[in-house]
Amino acid sequence: MPLPRKLRAYLQLMRPANIVTAIADILAGAAASGAMLTIVNSLDENVDHSTNLLWLVLATIGLYGGGVVFNDVFDAKLDQKERPERPIPRGDVSVTEGAILGGVLLVGGILCAAQVSVASFVIATAVAFCALLYDAWGKHQLILGPVNMGLCRGGNLLLGISLVPAAIADYWYLSLIPIVYIAAITMVSRGEVHGGNRSALWGGAGLYTIVILALATLAIREQSSWVVFVFLALFASQIYPPLFKAIRHAQPQLIGKAVKAGVISLIVLNAVFASVFASGIFGLLVLLLLPLSIGLARFFAVT
Template structure:
């Protein structure tokens, strides 16, 4: 097997297009909590997020290998393109490296939060991939992973913690909203390999929309968020109507025609829309160029999504 083919196989295994959504999460968190991307600290937090996200993707396929043999035989493991022993070493190695990176960030910043959150995030990843992904708790745990990922970025600007990991002095509604959004998208993708149930798809779309509404409501329910908002309130509302509309349009198509092709397309767009959501938050609470920096992550994500499946 050529080196290029090997790289392509591992890129497909790790769903590399999706990793930019994890990066946008922590960038949004750091920009929201500090007003910028704080140099080498931002590099460390980004590395932590990327390593843990890739670990989750690899371990997901590792523990789904038997199911993928039936439903997705073209995937790297069931097709025999990557030995399962290599996948096991890679997945657990990435997870360990991600936790180490989180604690390294804690050593060079005034707060232990990045290290603590990396532990919690790693624990949720393992719980999801090994045993709970098929249970009713699966989508909630997936949402919890995104919640923790945004907190990872927010934690850089935290002066104190509550409950051992939660920044006590930061606006955390974007983290909650992102968690709810991914919870809804995960339910939407629940049976994407076969024809989906329209009722489940509709309820999942409502859940994803609720996550966006949570974020959009931030300046109207938190005094600190209202005072820091840089946009006119009506401009802020219009921005979120536009964002929600673009995501829902594809979900509605999938609800009306619940075939795997349409559902997978809607799920893929919803996942990549995480970057747009994060950029929209930054537009409301930071200098515009930081929003553009986050939005720029769409380009490599879209390019790689044309080469490798995002679901």
């Protein structure tokens, strides 16, 4: 049974496949904080952790969904020329309706995070601010734009770590990895509409390599299982081939596919985090979100 047109349009604005990758951030952060192991090892005694994890999952759904909705709200006029197939220029959703949806999602995300801790509330508020800043201003900035977008994703990982507020001081630096990775994707995406210059694409490839080296160093430092490197190899196999194909031809369609692969592969990146700080089993559990995200990407746009 097909979805009602308005509901489908709202879901298209929220980009469900991307939201699944944001949930993976929360699970990876929970693994880094130690909360995930605590939850599984003594379920009956850790109802608070389990409930708080659910609150943070709901929070990231609101924050990510609201952020990407406002992306289309701010780009409404530009999309009339460049992407007329999107819900707002198509006429399925008005700019006002989009703004209301985005506002409800962002506020809802912040309120859900507030149920966990003050730290979670502060981080969620910062993520919402960074998302709006990127939508309204950052995306038009050559250097600061990718960094701005990366801050949103790094903050989302910190939101997962805030499940144990004390762990933020120990593992805040982990947020630098998704910041660099998202900066790479944002750099690559610049040519998605009109075609890209190879310098930006090669720059993205270089940042991808920095991320992989950082993850490998982290795994070695934490004396992780060899399974981590299996996840890491899978990660590399997902992001490099479409990017190198885009570099060879620099066509908008190929760049779009490279961006899509980069976004969805955030789940594999988070599986690496989970396997480093918990175990390969936890990494595999996070990885199970991948087919869900890929499936949703068949019906709803990622970029």
